[in-house]
Amino acid sequence: MEPLSSYGTSWADQWDNGPDPFPTEPSKSSEGAKSKYSKKVENGFDKTKAAAVTSMKKAKAGAAAGISWIKQNCSKKTHK
Numbered sequence: 001m002e003p004l005s006s007y008g009t010s011w012a013d014q015w016d017n018g019p020d021p022f023p024t025e026p027s028k029s030s031e032g033a034k035s036k037y038s039k040k041v042e043n044g045f046d047k048t049k050a051a052a053v054t055s056m057k058k059a060k061a062g063a064a065a066g067i068s069w070i071k072q073n074c075s076k077k078t079h080k
Helices: 011-015 029-078
Strands: none
Touching: none
């Protein structure tokens, strides 16, 4: 049983007076641009990864030095 207000048409057909647009196929030129930008992004990730690795090495060395300093100072105070 159809609702009385539709008269056999859908909501879109009732409110859209214009013709339906034809679907367009994606252009093949975008594939070249995609590969060009993906290479740039990949190079950016490589640089970011290298910077992150260097920073983590520095943080690890700093933390190790700080823990060693704390151990040295605490061991001096406990042996008094």
